[in-house]
Amino acid sequence: MAQKPSIPKGTRDFSPSEMARRNYIFDTIKSVFRLYGFKQIETPAMENLSTLMGKYGEEGDKLLFKILNSGDFMKSVKEEDLLSNNLYRLTNQLCEKGLRYDLTVPFARYVVQNRAQLQMPFKRYQIQPVWRADRPQKGRYREFYQCDADVVGSDSLWNEIELLSMIDMVFSLLKVRVAIKVNNRKILTGIAEMIGEADKIVDITVAIDKIDKIGIENVNAELKEKGLDDAALQKLRPLLEMCGSNEDKLKILEETLSSSETGKKGIEELRTVMEGFDSLGHNCEAEIDVSLARGLNYYTGTIIEVKALDVQIGSITGGGRYDNLTGVFGMPGLSGVGISFGADRIYDVLNQLELYPSSVSSSVDVLFVNFGEKESMAAARIIKALREEGISAELYPDEAKMKKQMGYADSQSIPYVAIIGESELEEGIVNLKDMANGTQEKLTPEQLIVKLKNLRQ
Amino acid sequence: MAQKPSIPKGTRDFSPSEMARRNYIFDTIKSVFRLYGFKQIETPAMENLSTLMGKYGEEGDKLLFKILNSGDFMKSVKEEDLLSNNLYRLTNQLCEKGLRYDLTVPFARYVVQNRAQLQMPFKRYQIQPVWRADRPQKGRYREFYQCDADVVGSDSLWNEIELLSMIDMVFSLLKVRVAIKVNNRKILTGIAEMIGEADKIVDITVAIDKIDKIGIENVNAELKEKGLDDAALQKLRPLLEMCGSNEDKLKILEETLSSSETGKKGIEELRTVMEGFDSLGHNCEAEIDVSLARGLNYYTGTIIEVKALDVQIGSITGGGRYDNLTGVFGMPGLSGVGISFGADRIYDVLNQLELYPSSVSSSVDVLFVNFGEKESMAAARIIKALREEGISAELYPDEAKMKKQMGYADSQSIPYVAIIGESELEEGIVNLKDMANGTQEKLTPEQLIVKLKNLRQ
Numbered sequence: 001m002a003q004k005p006s007i008p009k010g011t012r013d014f015s016p017s018e019m020a021r022r023n024y025i026f027d028t029i030k031s032v033f034r035l036y037g038f039k040q041i042e043t044p045a046m047e048n049l050s051t052l053m054g055k056y057g058e059e060g061d062k063l064l065f066k067i068l069n070s071g072d073f074m075k076s077v078k079e080e081d082l083l084s085n086n087l088y089r090l091t092n093q094l095c096e097k098g099l100r101y102d103l104t105v106p107f108a109r110y111v112v113q114n115r116a117q118l119q120m121p122f123k124r125y126q127i128q129p130v131w132r133a134d135r136p137q138k139g140r141y142r143e144f145y146q147c148d149a150d151v152v153g154s155d156s157l158w159n160e161i162e163l164l165s166m167i168d169m170v171f172s173l174l175k176v177r178v179a180i181k182v183n184n185r186k187i188l189t190g191i192a193e194m195i196g197e198a199d200k201i202v203d204i205t206v207a208i209d210k211i212d213k214i215g216i217e218n219v220n221a222e223l224k225e226k227g228l229d230d231a232a233l234q235k236l237r238p239l240l241e242m243c244g245s246n247e248d249k250l251k252i253l254e255e256t257l258s259s260s261e262t263g264k265k266g267i268e269e270l271r272t273v274m275e276g277f278d279s280l281g282h283n284c285e286a287e288i289d290v291s292l293a294r295g296l297n298y299y300t301g302t303i304i305e306v307k308a309l310d311v312q313i314g315s316i317t318g319g320g321r322y323d324n325l326t327g328v329f330g331m332p333g334l335s336g337v338g339i340s341f342g343a344d345r346i347y348d349v350l351n352q353l354e355l356y357p358s359s360v361s362s363s364v365d366v367l368f369v370n371f372g373e374k375e376s377m378a379a380a381r382i383i384k385a386l387r388e389e390g391i392s393a394e395l396y397p398d399e400a401k402m403k404k405q406m407g408y409a410d411s412q413s414i415p416y417v418a419i420i421g422e423s424e425l426e427e428g429i430v431n432l433k434d435m436a437n438g439t440q441e442k443l444t445p446e447q448l449i450v451k452l453k454n455l456r457q
Numbered sequence: 458m459a460q461k462p463s464i465p466k467g468t469r470d471f472s473p474s475e476m477a478r479r480n481y482i483f484d485t486i487k488s489v490f491r492l493y494g495f496k497q498i499e500t501p502a503m504e505n506l507s508t509l510m511g512k513y514g515e516e517g518d519k520l521l522f523k524i525l526n527s528g529d530f531m532k533s534v535k536e537e538d539l540l541s542n543n544l545y546r547l548t549n550q551l552c553e554k555g556l557r558y559d560l561t562v563p564f565a566r567y568v569v570q571n572r573a574q575l576q577m578p579f580k581r582y583q584i585q586p587v588w589r590a591d592r593p594q595k596g597r598y599r600e601f602y603q604c605d606a607d608v609v610g611s612d613s614l615w616n617e618i619e620l621l622s623m624i625d626m627v628f629s630l631l632k633v634r635v636a637i638k639v640n641n642r643k644i645l646t647g648i649a650e651m652i653g654e655a656d657k658i659v660d661i662t663v664a665i666d667k668i669d670k671i672g673i674e675n676v677n678a679e680l681k682e683k684g685l686d687d688a689a690l691q692k693l694r695p696l697l698e699m700c701g702s703n704e705d706k707l708k709i710l711e712e713t714l715s716s717s718e719t720g721k722k723g724i725e726e727l728r729t730v731m732e733g734f735d736s737l738g739h740n741c742e743a744e745i746d747v748s749l750a751r752g753l754n755y756y757t758g759t760i761i762e763v764k765a766l767d768v769q770i771g772s773i774t775g776g777g778r779y780d781n782l783t784g785v786f787g788m789p790g791l792s793g794v795g796i797s798f799g800a801d802r803i804y805d806v807l808n809q810l811e812l813y814p815s816s817v818s819s820s821v822d823v824l825f826v827n828f829g830e831k832e833s834m835a836a837a838r839i840i841k842a843l844r845e846e847g848i849s850a851e852l853y854p855d856e857a858k859m860k861k862q863m864g865y866a867d868s869q870s871i872p873y874v875a876i877i878g879e880s881e882l883e884e885g886i887v888n889l890k891d892m893a894n895g896t897q898e899k900l901t902p903e904q905l906i907v908k909l910k911n912l913r914q
Contacts, residue, residue, distance in 0.1 A: 037850070037851030046465050067522050070522070070590040109464075119868040158837075280837055280838065329461075370615075384738070
């Protein structure tokens with residue numbers, strides 16, 4: 001037992017300074033969610049495996065963390081499955097519960113379970129950790145937070161505009177420069193219809209995405225290899241060469257996809273969303289990107305993805321509209337639209353760019369030096385008054401050497417140290433040392449409170 | 458799959474209104490932790506089983522939720538253990554990880570793992586869920602939150618005074634009437650030494666605890682049954698009859714335990730803590746209670762327990778000093794003192810007594826009715842300005858019937874509804890309806906912002 005303890009791979013401890021930074025991000029996102037009228041829910045870490053299995057594909061089933069049944073977990077295990085080492089069946093005999101893999105499935109389960117009480121449209125947000133038995137690597141963890149906001153029960157495109165506006169506000173507040181990319185699933189369907197290759201939609205979006213890197217001729221060669229004929233490539237060309245403003249792109253799309261009813265509907269939706277967002281004004285750039293195809297089998301309308309401009313890290317936020325969130329739980333026809341902020345990646349971005357305001361700190365406002373019982377009691381009284389005014393303060397608990405106590409203040413980045421020694425006690429004052437520049441000033445307790453209060457504002 | 462989904466027994470979903478109430482409690486506790494200079498850490502939900510096993514007794518080991526190993530979880534399973542159905546050995550072959558059972562062991566593990574970076578005294582707080590495979594019953598859950606604050610690396614009794622003061626501040630802010638009970642483990646040792654029955658200490662504290670209910674003669678009869686002789690009962694009598702002020706109790710203890718060095722040390726510590734706490738002033742009553750024996754094998758000095766006065770629910774906060782938090786991980790001699798707020802029980806108390814301030818609500822400040830595209834765009838602009846001023850606002854996303862939209866506002870307890878119809882649009886004003894009394898007033902957008910901002914303060 002005396003070996004040095006460790007934590008499971010892919011998991012992390014968060015130190016006080018890391019927590020201060022993470023709380024800054026979470027608090028910012030939460031404050032925006034609230035301003036937009038989203039309401040928080042929480043769901044249990046453990047869900048029944050029947051809720052989770054089959055929702056994330058075969059690969060996802062394997063990446064679920066399963067909880068061994070309590071008590072005699074062997075009692076339901078069948079000998080034949082033991083003998084044949086049928087892991088899938090054994091898992092279901094050994095385990096009834098698993099850790100949540102995302103926040104979407106638990107949300108869908110919550111909506112179905114509480115359908116009678118929920119008033120639609122239901123706008124919920126949820127910020128909780130999720131667990132995946134992925135192979136850990138840089139930036140990929142087995143426990144990480146998701147921050148989701150969804151509206152269900154409303155088809156209105158105002159919801160999309162609100163979500164874009166929320167993204168704009170979050171990243172403006174965090175001072176992260178981002179590009180918001182927007183697409184519509186129906187446009188992708190339209191493209192596939194137009195060239196008569198519905199099953200090639202993934203290849204096409206992957207190719208479009210590469211055009212900046214490898215050029216149009218290489219993209220065409222690649223698509224030819226995937227089985228597109230010359231006529232299809234000819235039809236696709238204007239989309240591959242598409243550039244310019246969002247309005248320019250919408251016009252090209254309208255011309256190119258005029259034969260597809262679904263495509264036209266997608267363009268109309270995209271136009272409404274982009275124009276609505278534009279006319280309200282925003283800080284972050286939003287651009288149409290028809291190569292955006294995330295969650296192809298899942299999204300049915302608007303698709304949103306956010307990339308940081310100053311750090312290479314992939315998507316830091318994403319979302320879109322889906323038409324059948326709850327169908328798998330026996331409640332069909334409920335449409336929704338949502339976004340998920342990738343808190344851990346946003347944390348990495350802010351760390352790399354050092355975008356934290358100086359107020360983000362885990363330290364207290366002032367440390368009182370401990371010179372013994374009498375002096376400490378006087379300090380404790382002032383500390384009590386400071387706390388009642390919302391100023392965080394602490395007394396060094398032990399009567400240690402001055403150097404040790406100052407070293408503590410230094411190591412904790414405490415900005416002020418208050419000294420009440422024998423002479424200060426007699427005079428009824430406090431000697432306040434500014435740790436940044438070493439200056440000291442003598443203050444009455446009342447003056448001290450006012451000074452520290454003003455500094456906080 | 459179409460059967461109605463559910464959640465594992467002993468777990469809970471939290472709805473928006475429940476989350477608003479829980480956040481009020483957590484935010485209050487957090488704000489006090491910060492004022493006192495405690496710093497937040499977080500540890501992973503999953504710990505290595507080697508970290509958890511053997512720390513909570515044999516019963517605790519059984520109550521740990523274990524995570525089935527990923528991949529071929531059968532590969533380490535030994536046939537002989539399968540054949541003999543040796544559940545303990547099979548568990549360790551099937552599982553390497555478990556869910557944290559409390560916050561204390563992960564904290565001890567964290568301290569040992571990060572000892573080189575930590576500056577002592579280290580004051581940490583931690584608010585996270587824990588999981589126990591207990592039989593669920595009223596008020597006992599398989600997933601619940603703990604809120605712990607601990608100071609390690611300081612023997613000073615100022616830490617105890619600070620913790621008592623923190624308890625006082627938390628429950629004063631939450632407006633829960635409580636009794637803070639304080640004891641010292643060394644006094645219990647002293648009592649056992651005095652009557653020469655060190656192994657009867659549990660029986661004695663249980664008996665002392667019953668005296669109000671069953672009377673001194675019945676307590677004596679019970680103790681006699683447990684094997685105490687008349688001489689011991691005679692010595693114990695003053696402690697059983699002890700009442701009055703804390704000072705009265707300290708005097709009786711000093712007289713009774715004068716022969717025990719350990720007892721005298723305990724009384725001295727208790728006196729320092731109670732006098733320190735008293736001289737700083739407090740709202741909640743703190744009383745010496747020598748029947749307090751929680752965590753008898755764990756605590757070595759001060760023992761603290763908090764009971765709600767107006768709800769029968771058992772202890773809602775507890776803690777004390779321990780001398781060897783990290784010894785089990787190979788780092789002996791680290792003393793600490795801490796308290797744990799029972800968030801879920803505090804939540805039950807506040808619910809029963811309806812102690813939530815009216816500002817605790819999950820609703821937005823104002824809903825804008827949707828009368829169609831043009832009107833909604835005007836509304837959206839004002840909503841944007843409101844949000845920039847910190848006022849939460851939402852547009853009903855669909856152009857639904859007025860009755861439906863007002864019904865939504867009602868169901869969400871939204872205090873104000875803003876109406877911009879055709880005529881308001883022409884006039885450039887907003888018709889603001891106060892949902893509490895039905896009154897309406899016409900305001901310019903600027904007036905609206907000022908009015909709602911003032912209401913928030």
